[in-house]
Amino acid sequence: MKIGRLNHVGVAVPDIEAAKKTYAALYGATQATETKDFPHLGVRVAFVHLDNSEIELIEPCGEASPIHKFLERNPKGGQHHICFEVPDIIAARDAMRERGATVLGTGEPYIGAHCVPVIFVHPKDSHGQLIELMQEPAR
Numbered sequence: 118m119k120i121g122r123l124n125h126v127g128v129a130v131p132d133i134e135a136a137k138k139t140y141a142a143l144y145g146a147t148q149a150t151e152t153k154d155f156p157h158l159g160v161r162v163a164f165v166h167l168d169n170s171e172i173e174l175i176e177p178c179g180e181a182s183p184i185h186k187f188l189e190r191n192p193k194g195g196q197h198h199i200c201f202e203v204p205d206i207i208a209a210r211d212a213m214r215e216r217g218a219t220v221l222g223t224g225e226p227y228i229g230a231h232c233v234p235v236i237f238v239h240p241k242d243s244h245g246q247l248i249e250l251m252q253e254p255a256r
């Protein structure tokens with residue numbers, strides 16, 4: 118298993134609409150999606166489109182949000198995860214385990230914001246970087 122394209126960089130923010138305005142006003146990144154709630158995943162999400170990738174803005178949705186503690190530690194927000202595409206998410210999950218990494222949660226891939234299955238690998242396995250792996254979307 119080898120990771121493919123960088124799909125997105127996840128950035129946790131306390132206010133997603135304010136963050137969209139910042140990326141537009143300061144960096145000219147004006148192409149952003151509508152904000153969508155994923156209550157079962159504990160986040161609200163909007164994507165800022167770049168020429169070669171996307172920034173995934175994530176805001177907590179509910180007390181049980183997986184980014185709640187992160188924002189307590191980083192109240193202004195901050196870079197939260199990076200996401201790489203893989204051709205086969207189950208093969209990727211099994212490879213992570215065989216290579217000694219901790220796949221978060223049950224390890225069962227679940228449907229993420231791009232409507233394809235994703236898994237997360239614990240930051241302790243990648244020098245403090247939380248890694249998301251996603252099934253590469255059909256193009």
Ligand SMILES: CC[C@H](C(=O)O)C(=O)SCCNC(=O)CCNC(=O)[C@H](O)C(C)(C)COP(=O)(O)OP(=O)(O)OC[C@H]1O[C@@H](n2cnc3c(N)ncnc32)[C@H](O)[C@@H]1OP(=O)(O)O
Nearest residue numbers: 155158160183186187197221229230231237240245246247
């Ligand atoms: C809509 C889906 C979307 C998509 O793209 O499709 C998403 O990307 S949703 C993104 C949000 N979801 C997730 O992050 C799911 C996976 N995350 C988790 O399971 C947790 O957040 C976890 C395990 C990474 C951290 O859990 P928790 O916050 O409860 O634990 P702690 O605060 O106690 O932290 C433990 C340890 O990990 C370090 N940590 C936590 N978050 C990060 C981070 N984002 N990057 C780097 N390191 C992180 C934290 O500092 C602690 O370190 P320690 O040395 O033990 O003090």
Ligand SMILES: [Co+2]
Nearest residue numbers: 127173200249
């Ligand atoms: Co993500």
